[in-house]
Each structure stands twice: as structure tokens, then as C-alpha cells.
Amino acid sequence: MINVYVKSFNRPFYLDRCIRSVKFNVTGYSKIIVLDDGTPSAFMDRIRQLHPDVEIRSSSADDGKVELLRQERFKDIEKLYPSAPDFWVREVKSDDNAYCLILEDDAWIVRRLDLLTLVRNLESNEAVICKLWWSNHVHKITERYICNSGPALEYYDPDYESSKDASSIWIVAFALFRRDYWLHCVSKARRLADERSQLIAAADFANTHPTARFAKTERRVVHQGWMIPARSTPEYYDKGLVQHLYMDALNAAWAAGRLDSAEGYPFDFSKPAVAAILREALPEKVVGVWGEWHEREIRYYYD
Known part of the structure; x- marks a missing residue:
């Protein structure tokens, strides 16, 4: 074993x-x-x-x-x-x-x-x-x-x-x-x-x-999931992706039972579900930066 x-x-x-x-x-x-x-x-x-x-x-x-x-x-x-x-x-x-x-x-x-x-x-x-x-x-x-x-x-x-x-x-x-x-x-x-x-x-x-x-x-x-940047490093913050804001919002939603960890399985969490949670917690400009980044990542990493 x-x-x-x-x-x-x-x-x-x-x-x-x-x-x-x-x-x-x-x-x-x-x-x-x-x-x-x-x-x-x-x-x-x-x-x-x-x-x-x-x-x-x-x-x-x-x-x-x-x-x-x-x-x-x-x-x-x-x-x-x-x-x-x-x-x-x-x-x-x-x-x-x-x-x-x-x-x-x-x-x-x-x-x-x-x-x-x-x-x-x-x-x-x-x-x-x-x-x-x-x-x-x-x-x-x-x-x-x-x-x-x-x-x-x-x-x-x-x-x-x-x-x-x-x-x-x-x-x-x-x-x-x-x-x-x-x-x-x-x-x-x-x-x-x-x-x-x-x-x-x-x-x-x-x-x-x-x-x-x-x-x-x-x-x-x-x-593998690509709903938020993979690492908490300056490279993302330099691009305007304040990673901890996204993590805090999604973590809190999960802990409160508003984000089912099986949502979207076997694929990643659906973008509409994640976007709705982020919009409840963050300014639209911050959510927009995340949305643009996510589109780029999906094109690069997925067939």
C-alpha cells in the first residue's frame, strides 16, 4: 500500500x-x-x-x-x-x-x-x-x-x-x-x-x-483547476491579479456552504458560479481582471 x-x-x-x-x-x-x-x-x-x-x-x-x-x-x-x-x-x-x-x-x-x-x-x-x-x-x-x-x-x-x-x-x-x-x-x-x-x-x-x-x-x-492563480507570488500581483482577494472570497463561500466543492466535476468549477461569488465580494474592476486572466489561462493550458 x-x-x-x-x-x-x-x-x-x-x-x-x-x-x-x-x-x-x-x-x-x-x-x-x-x-x-x-x-x-x-x-x-x-x-x-x-x-x-x-x-x-x-x-x-x-x-x-x-x-x-x-x-x-x-x-x-x-x-x-x-x-x-x-x-x-x-x-x-x-x-x-x-x-x-x-x-x-x-x-x-x-x-x-x-x-x-x-x-x-x-x-x-x-x-x-x-x-x-x-x-x-x-x-x-x-x-x-x-x-x-x-x-x-x-x-x-x-x-x-x-x-x-x-x-x-x-x-x-x-x-x-x-x-x-x-x-x-x-x-x-x-x-x-x-x-x-x-x-x-x-x-x-x-x-x-x-x-x-x-x-x-x-x-x-x-x-487541474485554473479558477485562481496557482501561486501566491509577486508575478501575479504585478499583473493586477491580487490573488488573496479571490482566495478569500472563494474560501469564505466554501466554508459557508455556498460553494459546493463538487460543482462542475469532473471538470473545473464553472466560471459563472465562481464569477457570481466574486462579484458578491469584490469590485467589478477586480473581477474583470480575473475574468481576462482566466480566459488566457484556459486557452494556454487546455486542449
Whole structure:
């Protein structure tokens, strides 16, 4: 049995959706473990009430992290709170299973999946990753295994000539990972959202482990949400996207029962439903900036 890890920060309406989707669709796991990096305690208490069987592990970040975010004090957040990748590595390193499933709070499972069946196959083939979501990346399939309890499993030849091309063999989450591979790559991240260092580490691992193999499910098993900016970083605020305003509005609506975490499933929350909640709480200009950003993101990330 393996563990399911969900990286989380201040999006409990998505986190609730993610947890519910795992419970509904996935078998063959031991525990769901939330790695929370500073979601306000009131919201995490609500998650505990809804999901008493889920283990929640917290970094040293407290409610003050979101307060600093609301003041846009990004440098103070970096000084006062630990690196999220360091927190994730510390927790996954303590796991004694060979494989783990890594998700993020804004993603959810949409197909039946038996992790035991997949892991047995991955182990026998010395696979270090099985992607459940891969954007528009094209993989060169070499072998295919039919799974009675879910999508077929496909092995592919890695195709990378530079660190950038290493995205063919790496993804930051949304995959079954051999734990040593995940730890090797994520431990190289110097900060949150440092994907380049992880790609370089993935290429290095592949070059030094010639028997390592790479796999994906035939069909996408994970959908990811794009209702609000993915990270609480200055890049979004510089574009006029004051992220905490959107998060505060949606989090409050979810906690009050006005936003059902299953709304729109298996796809994302519907834009009209989210827009209605934002308009109740925010000026129309702020909602308009969000609407324009959302349209751009959907065009870029979705087929």
C-alpha cells in the first residue's frame, strides 16, 4: 500500500474537492496525507471535520503567513517561513514505501485507479514515474499494458537533449513516483516554483540510472483547476491579479456552504458560479481582471 500526498496552501475549496475525488476513484492506498503550508487554521479545522480519516501535516507556517500575503509582504514571507520544497521533501523522505502518489490541492482524480495494480507493474519494469497528467506533451510509446481496474499503462522512450526537454520524464506532481526519483528531483529546488532545477535533476537521474523507465496512463486521470492563480507570488500581483482577494472570497463561500466543492466535476468549477461569488465580494474592476486572466489561462493550458 502506498500513500497519497496532497501539497496544499490556502485553497480549501479545491483541497476538499481533491480529497473527495481520491476517496471516490482510487483504491490500493494506505493514507491520504495533506502537506499544508499555511492555510488559515479555521479552514483546516473544517477540512478535518469533513475528512477525519485524512492525515494533515503542517509546516511551521501559521495564520500569519496569509496575513503577510494580504499585505503583499513577499520578502517577509520568505524570511519568516520555511521553503515549501524543503517541507515536502522532509515529509516524503520519512515514508517507507518505494512509491508515492503526489497531487496538489487544485487537482482531482477523474477515473477509477487501482494503485496496487499500477505499482506492481512499475516495480517489475523499474519505472520511476507514471504520469497521470501531461499537458500537451507527446510521448513515444514503446509498450502498453492493459489494466482491468483502470486506464492502460504505457511505457515510452524519453526524448530530451536539454534540461528543458526533461519535461518528457518529469512533472512536479500529478503522478505516481518512485520515491527516490521524486526526492532526488524536488530536493534540488531552490525555492517554490523552481522547476528548472528539478528538470536538470531529472535529466541527471536518467543519465546515471540507465535502467530507469518512464510511464504514463493511456488516458488522463487528473484534471487541474485554473479558477485562481496557482501561486501566491509577486508575478501575479504585478499583473493586477491580487490573488488573496479571490482566495478569500472563494474560501469564505466554501466554508459557508455556498460553494459546493463538487460543482462542475469532473471538470473545473464553472466560471459563472465562481464569477457570481466574486462579484458578491469584490469590485467589478477586480473581477474583470480575473475574468481576462482566466480566459488566457484556459486557452494556454487546455486542449
